[in-house]
Amino acid sequence: MSVERKMYCVNGEWKASKTDKWMPVSDSSTGLVIAEVPCCTAAEVEEAIAAADAAFADWSQQSLSKRTQMMFKWRNTLVEHVDELTYLCAKELGKNLDEANGDVLKAIEPTEVACTLPLITQGSASLQVTSGFDTASYRTPLGVVAGIVPFNFPAMIPWGWMVPLAIATGNTVVLKAASYTPLTSMRIMELFCELDFPKGVVNLVTCSRKESGLFLTDPRVKAVTFVGSTDVGKQVYSTAAANGKRVQAQTEAKNHALILEDCDMESTLNAVINSTYGCAGMRCMALPVIVVQESIADEFVARLKEKAQALKVGCAYDPETKLGPVVTAEHKKAVCDWIQKGVDEGAKLILDGRGCVVPGYEGGFFVGPTIFDHVKPGMEIGEREIFGPVTLIKRVKNFEEGLALMNANIYANGSAIFTQSGYYARQFELLTDGGMVGVNVGIPVPTAYFPFSGNKDSFFGDQHVLGVDGMRFYTRAKTVTKHWYDEESKARAIGTWEGTVERD
Numbered sequence: 001m002s003v004e005r006k007m008y009c010v011n012g013e014w015k016a017s018k019t020d021k022w023m024p025v026s027d028s029s030t031g032l033v034i035a036e037v038p039c040c041t042a043a044e045v046e047e048a049i050a051a052a053d054a055a056f057a058d059w060s061q062q063s064l065s066k067r068t069q070m071m072f073k074w075r076n077t078l079v080e081h082v083d084e085l086t087y088l089c090a091k092e093l094g095k096n097l098d099e100a101n102g103d104v105l106k107a108i109e110p111t112e113v114a115c116t117l118p119l120i121t122q123g124s125a126s127l128q129v130t131s132g133f134d135t136a137s138y139r140t141p142l143g144v145v146a147g148i149v150p151f152n153f154p155a156m157i158p159w160g161w162m163v164p165l166a167i168a169t170g171n172t173v174v175l176k177a178a179s180y181t182p183l184t185s186m187r188i189m190e191l192f193c194e195l196d197f198p199k200g201v202v203n204l205v206t207c208s209r210k211e212s213g214l215f216l217t218d219p220r221v222k223a224v225t226f227v228g229s230t231d232v233g234k235q236v237y238s239t240a241a242a243n244g245k246r247v248q249a250q251t252e253a254k255n256h257a258l259i260l261e262d263c264d265m266e267s268t269l270n271a272v273i274n275s276t277y278g279c280a281g282m283r284c285m286a287l288p289v290i291v292v293q294e295s296i297a298d299e300f301v302a303r304l305k306e307k308a309q310a311l312k313v314g315c316a317y318d319p320e321t322k323l324g325p326v327v328t329a330e331h332k333k334a335v336c337d338w339i340q341k342g343v344d345e346g347a348k349l350i351l352d353g354r355g356c357v358v359p360g361y362e363g364g365f366f367v368g369p370t371i372f373d374h375v376k377p378g379m380e381i382g383e384r385e386i387f388g389p390v391t392l393i394k395r396v397k398n399f400e401e402g403l404a405l406m407n408a409n410i411y412a413n414g415s416a417i418f419t420q421s422g423y424y425a426r427q428f429e430l431l432t433d434g435g436m437v438g439v440n441v442g443i444p445v446p447t448a449y450f451p452f453s454g455n456k457d458s459f460f461g462d463q464h465v466l467g468v469d470g471m472r473f474y475t476r477a478k479t480v481t482k483h484w485y486d487e488e489s490k491a492r493a494i495g496t497w498e499g500t501v502e503r504d
Contacts, residue, residue, distance in 0.1 A: 003034065003035060004034075004036070005022060005036050005037075005038070006036065006037045006182070006183075006206075007038070008038060008040050008204060008205045008206065009186075009203055009204040010044075010047050010051045010200070011055075011199040011200045011203070012193045012200070013199075014193075015044075017038030017040050018041055018043075018044070019040060019044075021038070021208075022037065022038060022039065023036060023038075023039055023179040023206065025092055025179075025180065025181070025182060025183060026328060026365075027091050028091075028092065028093060028325040028326065028327055028364060029094065029315040029317065029324065029325055029358075029361050029364045030315075030361055031329065031363030031364055032363065034091070034092070034183075035183060037177075037206040038207075039208050040206060040207040040211060041207075041211070042211050042214060044205060044207075045174075045212070045215075048174045048204075048205050049144060049146075049214070049215075050220070051203050052144040052173060052200055052202075052203055053172070055172045055199065055200030056143050056144060056172045059167070059170060059198050059201050060140075060141045060171070064117055064118045067170065068115060068117045068118060068168070070195070070196075071111060071115045071164065071167075071168050072115050073195055074111060074197075075108060075112055077191050077192075077195060078104070078107060078108050078159075078188070078191070079108060081187075082101065082105070082108075084187070085104045085155055085188065086100045086101040086103075086104050088183055089103050089154055089155055089181075089184045090316040090317045090324070091316065092154070092181045092182075092183045092184065093151065093152070093154060093282075093327055094280060094282075094324040094326055095279050095280075095324055096317075096318075096322060096323070096324045099278055099279050099324075100316070103154070103184075104155045106153070106160050106448075107156050107188070108160070109160065109448045110164045110448040111159075111160070113165070113466070114164035114165050114168035115168075117168045117169070120471050121169060121475065123136060123137045123139060124137050125137070129500075130499055130501070130502040131499065131502060132483050132486075132489060133481060133482065133483050133499055134481070134482045134483075135479060135480065136479070136480050136482075137477055137479045137480075138479075139472070139477060140475060141169050141171045141474065141475060142222040142246065143172070143220070143221075143222035143223075144171070144172055144174065144220050144221045144222055145162070145166045145171045145172070145173050145221070145223045145224075145225065145474065146173075146174050146175075146176070146212075146224045146225070147162035147163070147173060147174070147176065148212055148215065148224065148226040148227070148228065148236065149162070149175060149176060149177055149178045149185065149227065150178055150227045150228045151178040151282075151327055152181075152279065154177070154183070155184050155185070155188065157227050158175050158177065158185050158188075159185065159188050161227070161452070161465040161466060161470075162175065163202055165466070165470045165473075165474050166474045167197075167202065169471060169475050170475075171222075171474055172201050172202070173203065174202075174204075175202065175203070175205070176206065176207060176212045176215070177204055177206050179207075179208075180328055186204065189204045213239075215240070216236060216239040216240040216243060216245070217243050219244075221245060222246065223245055223246040223473065223474065224236060224246070224247050224248075225247075225248050225473070226247070226248070226250070227249075227251075228249075229252055230251040230252040230458075233249035233252075233460055237249045237460040237461065246463075247461050248459075248460075248461035248462075248463060248473055249459065249461055250284070250452065250454060250458070250459055250464075250465065251284075251457065251458055251459060252384075252385040252411055253284040253285065253286075253385060253413030253414065253454065253458050254288065254289060254383060254384065254385055254409050254410075254411045255285065255288065255289065255411075255413055255414040255415060255434070256289040256290075256406040256409065256415055256416075256434075257275070257287050257289070257291065257415070257438075257442065258396075258399070258406060258416070258417045258428065259292045259293060259296070259418045260418065260421065261295045261296045262420045262421055263296075263418040263419055264418075264420065264440075265303070267440070268300075268418040268440075269300070269304055269307055270307075271440070271441070271442035272304065272391075273307050273308065274442060274443070275416075275442030275443050276288060276290075276369075276391045277311060277323050277369055277391075278443070280324055280325065280326050280367065280388060281386065281387060281388045281389045282326060282387050282388065284385075284413055284458070285444075286443075287414075287416065287442050288385075288391060289394060290391060291394045291396055291405060291406060292393060292394070292395055293396060293397070293402070294395050297393070297395045300393075301371070301373050301393055304391070305351050308371060308391070309351065311323045313358060315361050323368070323369060325365040325366045325367075326365050326366075326389075327365065331365065331387070331388075332365040334388075335386060335387070335388030335389075335390065336354050336367065338381060338386045338388065339354055339370055339390060341380065342372050342375075342379070342390075345379040345381055346376070346379070347373070347375045347376070347379055347382070348373040350372065350373050351368075351369060351370055352368075353368030353370035353390070354367065354368075354370075355368075356368035369389050369391070370388075370389060371390075371393065372390070372391070372393060373395075374393070375392040375393060377405065377408070382394060383409060383410070385411070399424050403427075403428065403432065406432065407431075407432065409433075410456060410457045411454075411456055411457050411458045412433040412434050412454065412455035412457075412458055413435060413454035413455070414434050414436040414438065414445075415428075415432045415433070415436075415437055416434075416437070416438035416440075416441060417432075417438070425439045425440075433455055434455070435454040435458065435464075436452070436453055436454070446466075446467070448466045448467070449467055450466065450467045451463075451464035451465065451466050451467040451468070451470065452464055452465045452466050452467075453469070481500060483499065
């Protein structure tokens with residue numbers, strides 16, 4: 001069976017790459033290669049940057065009204081294709097249909113926020129700030145924005161976190177789609193090209209880290225938004241910032257939940273199952289570490305194992321599946337290597353997901369739910385991101401010990417507490433290092449009206465994605481001071497500060 005070779009998109013036109021290097025895309029449930037995408041050449045990446053740069057002048061001068069109308073049309077197009085995009089996302093990535101559907105809906109949500117552009121980009125103004133002088137502040141677009149995309153959210157991250165606010169505020173975009181999971185993003189790009197956006201407003205390439213490095217140094221690129229590993233994120237942030245670019249780098253996580261003895265046990269278990277094994281653990285807001293108060297730990301672990309064993313592991317696009325495969329054979333090996341490392345470090349393996357085989361899908365990249373108990377401080381498995389369906393149990397005596405253990409981690413993307421105590425919930429909210437905090441909520445991802453606000457080694461930059469932070473990241477302030485001469489001021493001598501300093 002022949003495998004389709006995909007193209008890259010510049011100026012609204014799909015083009016055949018001149019590369020001699022092609023990257024396979026697999027159906028994660030079967031292991032079969034379903035497409036190949038180009039490792040675009042440096043010249044092709046520069047072509048995409050040039051197209052975005054050329055489109056900026058016209059697009060940035062479009063009125064807020066016209067840009068808002070275009071965003072409404074774009075939102076409606078996405079809504080019309082939710083089912084198609086959901087299936088494609090599940091097939092190439094391995095998310096079950098419910099998770100893949102959420103991925104697509106989370107691309108629509110920020111697009112709806114972008115439709116409020118005339119409101120969220122309003123500046124401020126004051127008349128008569130000093131005698132005869134008025135001052136106003138506006139938000140203006142930056143120019144070309146480069147988006148470097150991870151594999152785990154092929155709809156939400158490029159077409160939710162990156163494109164909507166960037167283009168609504170008048171910028172143009174070059175996306176580097178994830179080479180493992182580019183098909184969903186490419187299909188959305190095709191839909192985008194069917195609308196009457198000016199050519200070059202959004203462009204899409206697939207390439208290696210070497211070619212995407214051009215985004216970090218090319219003077220035409222004014223901002224870089226990145227999601228990926230911490231090591232690469234640090235390099236993206238330092239290089240792009242050194243070249244005068246605005247940067248937001250959302251990186252790794254090791255989210256912890258603190259389970260206190262007064263929690264509602266059943267609902268807490270259900271939340272942990274969903275948070276840990278959803279997306280097969282391949283999300284930065286997964287909840288891989290469960291910090292349990294010792295008084296309830298034995299019961300909690302026993303019931304967690306029981307619920308995990310009951311999960312249906314299967315083909316991602318089977319409606320009955322609760323836990324799909326991981327993204328590639330290489331990623332499966334990496335997760336299994338982490339499980340072995342946990343065994344070697346002395347953690348107690350309660351449930352082993354290695355060797356998981358789904359009948360009829362023997363070539364799929366499946367890892368079953370895995371649980372380690374008695375994970376101690378210093379064990380690497382409890383401190384580093386695994387990005388798989390692996391749960392680590394850490395036992396503590398009380399709230400204070402649990403909070404200190406959680407805050408000792410180098411990452412601080414999200415954190416959660418499960419308790420019926422208002423006091424401990426408030427103390428946790430106040431003192432946790434986590435940027436996104438859940439109180440009896442396992443995945444405290446905010447809606448797009450609020451920023452996705454990781455801290456510590458989970459984020460590098462000043463303005464987070466989404467919310468007001470997102471709007472500010474894609475715009476810069478322009479402050480205008482005005483004075484109109486009257487007969488008296490025409491003859492007045494102009495001082496060093498031209499009337500903007502006024503004291504009796």
